[in-house]
Amino acid sequence: MPRDGESTRERILNVSHALILANGFAATSIDMILEQAGITKGAFFYHFKSKADLARALVERYAEMDHHLLTDIVVRAEKLSSDPLQQVLIMVGLSQELFEGLTEPHPGCLFASYCYQKELFSEEVRGICSTSMLDWRRVLVDKLRAAQSRRPPRMTVDLDSLADMFMTVFEGAFVMSKTLGDPSTLVKQLRHYRNYVELLFS
Amino acid sequence: MPRDGESTRERILNVSHALILANGFAATSIDMILEQAGITKGAFFYHFKSKADLARALVERYAEMDHHLLTDIVVRAEKLSSDPLQQVLIMVGLSQELFEGLTEPHPGCLFASYCYQKELFSEEVRGICSTSMLDWRRVLVDKLRAAQSRRPPRMTVDLDSLADMFMTVFEGAFVMSKTLGDPSTLVKQLRHYRNYVELLFS
Amino acid sequence: MPRDGESTRERILNVSHALILANGFAATSIDMILEQAGITKGAFFYHFKSKADLARALVERYAEMDHHLLTDIVVRAEKLSSDPLQQVLIMVGLSQELFEGLTEPHPGCLFASYCYQKELFSEEVRGICSTSMLDWRRVLVDKLRAAQSRRPPRMTVDLDSLADMFMTVFEGAFVMSKTLGDPSTLVKQLRHYRNYVELLFS
Amino acid sequence: MPRDGESTRERILNVSHALILANGFAATSIDMILEQAGITKGAFFYHFKSKADLARALVERYAEMDHHLLTDIVVRAEKLSSDPLQQVLIMVGLSQELFEGLTEPHPGCLFASYCYQKELFSEEVRGICSTSMLDWRRVLVDKLRAAQSRRPPRMTVDLDSLADMFMTVFEGAFVMSKTLGDPSTLVKQLRHYRNYVELLFS
DNA sequence: ACAAGCGGGACTACCCGTTGTT
DNA sequence: AACAACGGGTAGTCCCGCTTGT
Numbered sequence: 001m002p003r004d005g006e007s008t009r010e011r012i013l014n015v016s017h018a019l020i021l022a023n024g025f026a027a028t029s030i031d032m033i034l035e036q037a038g039i040t041k042g043a044f045f046y047h048f049k050s051k052a053d054l055a056r057a058l059v060e061r062y063a064e065m066d067h068h069l070l071t072d073i074v075v076r077a078e079k080l081s082s083d084p085l086q087q088v089l090i091m092v093g094l095s096q097e098l099f100e101g102l103t104e105p106h107p108g109c110l111f112a113s114y115c116y117q118k119e120l121f122s123e124e125v126r127g128i129c130s131t132s133m134l135d136w137r138r139v140l141v142d143k144l145r146a147a148q149s150r151r152p153p154r155m156t157v158d159l160d161s162l163a164d165m166f167m168t169v170f171e172g173a174f175v176m177s178k179t180l181g182d183p184s185t186l187v188k189q190l191r192h193y194r195n196y197v198e199l200l201f202s
Numbered sequence: 203m204p205r206d207g208e209s210t211r212e213r214i215l216n217v218s219h220a221l222i223l224a225n226g227f228a229a230t231s232i233d234m235i236l237e238q239a240g241i242t243k244g245a246f247f248y249h250f251k252s253k254a255d256l257a258r259a260l261v262e263r264y265a266e267m268d269h270h271l272l273t274d275i276v277v278r279a280e281k282l283s284s285d286p287l288q289q290v291l292i293m294v295g296l297s298q299e300l301f302e303g304l305t306e307p308h309p310g311c312l313f314a315s316y317c318y319q320k321e322l323f324s325e326e327v328r329g330i331c332s333t334s335m336l337d338w339r340r341v342l343v344d345k346l347r348a349a350q351s352r353r354p355p356r357m358t359v360d361l362d363s364l365a366d367m368f369m370t371v372f373e374g375a376f377v378m379s380k381t382l383g384d385p386s387t388l389v390k391q392l393r394h395y396r397n398y399v400e401l402l403f404s
Numbered sequence: 405m406p407r408d409g410e411s412t413r414e415r416i417l418n419v420s421h422a423l424i425l426a427n428g429f430a431a432t433s434i435d436m437i438l439e440q441a442g443i444t445k446g447a448f449f450y451h452f453k454s455k456a457d458l459a460r461a462l463v464e465r466y467a468e469m470d471h472h473l474l475t476d477i478v479v480r481a482e483k484l485s486s487d488p489l490q491q492v493l494i495m496v497g498l499s500q501e502l503f504e505g506l507t508e509p510h511p512g513c514l515f516a517s518y519c520y521q522k523e524l525f526s527e528e529v530r531g532i533c534s535t536s537m538l539d540w541r542r543v544l545v546d547k548l549r550a551a552q553s554r555r556p557p558r559m560t561v562d563l564d565s566l567a568d569m570f571m572t573v574f575e576g577a578f579v580m581s582k583t584l585g586d587p588s589t590l591v592k593q594l595r596h597y598r599n600y601v602e603l604l605f606s
Numbered sequence: 607m608p609r610d611g612e613s614t615r616e617r618i619l620n621v622s623h624a625l626i627l628a629n630g631f632a633a634t635s636i637d638m639i640l641e642q643a644g645i646t647k648g649a650f651f652y653h654f655k656s657k658a659d660l661a662r663a664l665v666e667r668y669a670e671m672d673h674h675l676l677t678d679i680v681v682r683a684e685k686l687s688s689d690p691l692q693q694v695l696i697m698v699g700l701s702q703e704l705f706e707g708l709t710e711p712h713p714g715c716l717f718a719s720y721c722y723q724k725e726l727f728s729e730e731v732r733g734i735c736s737t738s739m740l741d742w743r744r745v746l747v748d749k750l751r752a753a754q755s756r757r758p759p760r761m762t763v764d765l766d767s768l769a770d771m772f773m774t775v776f777e778g779a780f781v782m783s784k785t786l787g788d789p790s791t792l793v794k795q796l797r798h799y800r801n802y803v804e805l806l807f808s
Numbered sequence: 809a810c811a812a813g814c815g816g817g818a819c820t821a822c823c824c825g826t827t828g829t830t
Numbered sequence: 831a832a833c834a835a836c837g838g839g840t841a842g843t844c845c846c847g848c849t850t851g852t
Contacts, residue, residue, distance in 0.1 A: 005813060024319035026228035029841060041843085042814045051842065108318060115380040116315045117226040129381045155397055161390035164378060165371075168391050172374025176366060178317040179331045188363035189370050195357055196398040210831080231823060244832045247825070412835080428723035430632035433819060445821085446836045455820065517722045519784040520714060521630040533785045559801055565794035568782060569775075572795050576778025580770060582721040583735045592767035593774050599761055600802040614809080635845060648810045651847065 009047045011037045017058055021107040025055060025117050055120050062110045063132040074139055084146035085201050091140070092166070092194040099190075102183035108174040137163040144197075153200040162197070169193045211249045213239045219260055223309040227257060227319050257322050264312045265334045276341055286348035287403050293342070294368070294396040301392075304385035310376040339365040346399075355402045364399070371395045413451045415441045421462055425511040429459060429521050459524050466514045467536040478543055488550035489605050495544070496570070496598040503594075506587035512578040541567040548601075557604040566601070573597045615653045617643045619667060622660055627713040631661060631723050661726050668716045669738045680745055690752035691807050697746070698772070698800040705796075708789035714780040743769040750803075759806045768803070775799045 015036040019028045030051060034044060048054040077090040099106060111129040114120045140163035148159065169189045177185035208216075217238045221230045232253060236246060250256040279292040301308065313331040316322045342365035350361065371391045379387035419440040423432045434455060438448060452458040481494040503510060515533040518524045544567035552563065573593045581589035621642045625634045636657060640650060654660040683696040705712060717735040720726045746769035754765065775795045783791035 008813085021318065022320050024226050024228055024321075026226055027319060027321055030843090031841080040815050040817095042816065042845090044814095045843070045845095046813060049843095109377075111381055112314070112377045113318045115377055116223065116310060116318060117229060118224045119229055121380075126381060126383070130383070133378065133381060154401060157394065157397060158390060161387070162394060164382075164387070165391060165394050168374035168378050168387075169367075169370060170374065171377040172370035172372065175311075175314045175317055175373040175377075176335065176370050178323075179313055179328060179335060180366075181328070181332070185363070185366070185370075188360060189367060192359065192364060192367050192398065195359060196394065196401070199356060199398070199401040232825090233823075242833050243825080244834085246832095248831060251825095253824070425722065426724050428630050428632055428725075430630055431723060431725055434821090435819075444837050444839095446823095446838070448836095449821070449823095450835060453821090512722060513781075515785055516718070516781045519781055520627065520719045520722060521633060522628045523630075523633055525784075530785060530787070534787070537782065537785060558805060561798065561801065562794060565791070566798060568786075568791070569795060569798050572775060572778035572782050572791075573771075574778065575781040576774035576776065579715075579718045579721055579777040579781075580739065580774050582727075583717055583732060583739060584770075585732070585736070589767070589770070589774075592764060593771060596763065596768060596771050596802065599763060600798065600805070603760060603802070603805040636847090637845075646811050647847080648812080650810095652809060655847095657846070 005047070008037075008039060008043055012039070012044060012047060012054070013058060013061060016054055017062070017110065018107065020055075020058070021110065021113055024113065025120055052119075055114075056125060059110060059114065059125055059128050063128050066132050067135060070135055070139060084143040084150070085197070088140060088143050088147065088197055089194055092190055092197070096187050096190045096194075099186045102186075105177040105181060105183050106174055106186060108178060109171060112171050112174060133164070133167050136167055140166060147201050151201060155200065157200065162200075165193060165196075210239075210241060210245055214241070214246060214249060214256070215260060215263060218256055219264070219312065220309065222257075222260070223312065223315055226315065227322050254322075257316075258327060261312060261316065261327055261330050265330050268334050269337060272337055272341060286345040286352070287399070290342060290345050290349065290399055291396055294392055294399070298389050298392045298396075301388045304388075307379040307383060307385050308376055308388060310380060311373060314373050314376060335366070335369050338369055342368060346403075349403050353403060357402065359402065364402075367395060367398075412441075412443060412447055416443070416448060416451060416458070417462060417465060420458055421466070421514065422511065424459075424462070425514065425517055428517065429524055456523075459518075460529060463514060463518065463529055463532050467532050470536050471539060474539055474543060488547040488554070489601070492544060492547050492551065492601055493598055496594055496601070500591050500594045500598075503590045506590075509581040509585060509587050510578055510590060512582060513575060516575050516578060537568070537571050540571055544570060548605075551605050555605060559604065561604065566604075569597060569600075614643075614645060614649055618645070618650060618653060618660070619664060623664055623668070623716065624713065626661075626664070627716065627719055630719065631726050661720075662731065665716060665720065665731055665734050669734050672738050673741060676741055676745060690749040690756070691803075694746060694749050694753065694803055695800055698796055698803070702793050702796045702800075705792045708792075711783040711787060711789050712780055712792060714784060715777060718777050718780060739770070739773050742773055746772060750807075753807050757807060761806065763806065768806075771799060771802075 012033060016028070016033050019032055019036065023032075030041070030044060034040060048057065073091050073094050074087075076094060077087040080090050081087055111132070114125060114129065137160060141159050144159045144162060169192075170186070173186040173189040176189075177183065214235060218230070218235050221234060221238065225234075232243070232246060236242060250259065275293050275296050276289075278296060279289040282292050283289055313334070316327060316331065339362060343361050346361045346364060371394075372388070375388040375391040378391075379385060416437060420432070420437050423436055423440065427436075434445070434448060438444060452461065477495050477498050478491075480498060481491040484494050485491055515536070518529060518533065541564060545563050548563045548566060573596075574590070577590040577593040580593075581587065618639060622634070622639050625638060625642065629638075636647070636650060640646060654663065679697050679700050680693075682700060683693040686696050687693055717738070720731060720735065743766060747765050750765045750768060775798075776792070779792040779795040782795075783789060
């Protein structure tokens with residue numbers, strides 16, 4: 001059985017991601033990860049030179065996946081409409097689709113988990129997280145600006161923070177959802193965000 | 203024998219609150235608390251029978267303070283206007299006032315910190331947190347319903363989740379603010395929430 | 405049973421000293437020390453904040469004991485004779501007395517053990533060791549100089565290194581003794597040193 | 607397939623020798639050796655079946671080199687003089703030559719390093735070390751006995767331990783040199799040893 | 809002859825909580 | 831109300847050595 005290092009590494013990352021979202025980083029022991037991944041310490045420390053190294057690898061992967069998601073949603077939205085306002089509304093709608101039908105609260109966002117744990121939140125890691133958020137801002141703000149130039153909004157608003165409100169709603173809804181034990185929170189909040197954008201620009 | 207006007211118990215709570223928001227609960231050792239509070243283990247375990255007991259005491263106090271804040275804001279808003287929609291808008295505005303002029307990102311919300319750490323989030327504690335959130339929902343939803351009956355909103359919306367959006371914006375803005383390193387996030391996001399409510403009902 | 409922290413600390417030091425001389429520092433686990441001292445990890449780390457801290461405490465104590473030994477021998481030698489050459493010879497003789505009748509090789513010198521283990525041999529620790537050695541040099545060189553001025557030696561020699569030869573013989577004899585398994589090495593070598601000094605100055 | 611004229615096995619031995627003298631055996635991890643030698647675990651365990659095996663190979667090689675040195679020095683000394691006393695004095699002198707001009711303290715003797723680390727000092731290894739030392743004793747004692755029979759010494763001394771004093775000075779000087787940070791210690795101490803022998807027999 | 813991957817254990821450091829004492 | 835001392839356990843790290851493949 002030729003050993004496949006890459007798949008082992010992936011398994012460690014998947015297991016760790018879930019455990020850290022649930023328990024927090026410090027409360028997630030390496031032994032817990034080993035047990036769930038079905039490996040031993042030797043294997044773990046072969047792939048990651050420390051627990052902190054794992055943490056860094058996790059956010060990096062998470063940021064990459066986030067970037068792919070952004071790209072995918074943008075591409076699809078631009079195919080479905082050529083109007084920038086509609087594109088934004090569709091982007092929100094597609095996001096809602098992703099989280100419909102949950103039977104329990106979403107496990108949450110790694111960035112949020114990290115930002116409440118200083119030891120994880122080195123400047124390097126914070127940079128990765130913020131880059132990821134600014135990616136969304138950049139894409140949305142472009143479209144909002146285009147919408148604004150086509151038809152002036154009902155109120156004068158700051159477009160940067162309006163774009164940021166998309167992620168804000170995500171982060172906030174994760175917390176609310178977990179606290180209230182309600183899986184539907186995120187979808188409902190996204191709908192409000194869509195309403196707001198729609199009211200502003202039409 | 204109270205020292206410095208601040209009892210030992212209070213000092214432990216204050217120090218712990220800050221440390222836990224920054225580091226997370228598991229990564230905050232009792233020794234760290236002792237050091238910052240300038241006391242010894244004996245003193246700590248005299249006031250709290252375990253670390254978990256401290257965690258519970260912290261949320262309880264936090265929930266109480268939150269309740270006082272809610273009451274205070276409602277009372278002031280009702281003094282300033284008798285129109286329910288205006289009262290809501292004023293409540294948001296007063297909240298903005300509280301967080302204007304920060305020079306660094308707000309340390310965040312204990313509920314959010316707890317909800318990403320399972321060991322802290324027993325059903326009892328989750329209950330305390332959700333009660334606190336439902337308090338705000340109850341107050342806001344009453345006023346929104348009254349506003350709705352005075353003038354039908356431009357779009358049909360779910361009032362419960364519209365009320366929840368207030369806390370959602372708080373929680374989300376804390377995360378965004380810490381990640382982007384921007385102290386102004388919360389105020390800006392609250393303004394969008396106020397805009398949304400205003401657009402809906404006028 | 406009132407707990408006596410000082411005696412616990414002493415027991416740890418005694419046990420560690422013996423174990424480290426026998427096994428080397430790195431090969432002496434804290435668990436070995438705990439077992440021999442009859443204590444637990446909690447007690448150990450209460451008294452020493454790290455293993456390195458123990459190492460430092462050990463040399464410091466060893467250097468102090470060495471200093472007391474030097475003082476004691478000098479005082480006795482000066483009581484037994486007022487002639488500086490005789491005093492030196494007596495000092496060597498008294499040292500021989502201390503190591504007569506061993507039934508197995510002497511466990512050795514902590515300085516020697518440390519100097520072959522870089523991690524222990526920080527500049528601070530090396531300073532402690534060298535100070536201890538220079539103490540002996542200083543005392544001996546004074547007397548040798550006085551002897552020299554009374555009667556010129558048969559050969560012109562460097563007095564500093566002649567004084568150092570005393571400790572050199574100690575260190576060398578420990579190694580030889582352990583390697584050959586011969587408890588008598590040290591006494592015999594000290595006798596040669598005494599012979600040499602005697603031949604030189606008479 | 608020898609690289610750089612130095613086989614992998616040789617490189618492992620050279621690197622290990624230096625590291626062990628500096629750090630001690632237990633504190634020298636195989637990984638450190640691999641890194642310095644630029645090889646991987648596979649290569650190491652191909653040449654040595656365990657870390658203990660490496661330790662044995664190291665002393666064996668060291669003892670061999672020591673034996674060659676002894677032979678070389680004896681041969682040269684016997685060429686330079688036919689008088690046994692002179693031969694001894696020349697042997698010491700040639701040894702001094704070897705260690706003149708050091709710019710930092712000599713790294714020390716593997717035997718000394720081993721004798722403070724029980725796990726390395728099996729009876730087998732101790733045998734190798736003591737054989738090496740007894741080799742020198744044998745050669746020197748022969749010559750000293752011959753010198754004694756030509757001219758009775760000024761003092762009656764034990765010739766075995768007088769011969770041993772040569773190695774004793776070596777071992778002791780290594781320790782002193784490392785501790786005082788003085789590269790010249792060994793040469794100076796050897797000179798005293800030569801003085802002593804000269805005074806005794808002339 | 810050597811490289812990648814991993815098993816399993818040992819070690820240091822630290823942590824939570826208790827006890828005896830004041 | 832608080833402190834010194836300590837019990838007992840666990841976390842993260844590292845380390846040695848084996849296996850499989852080339």
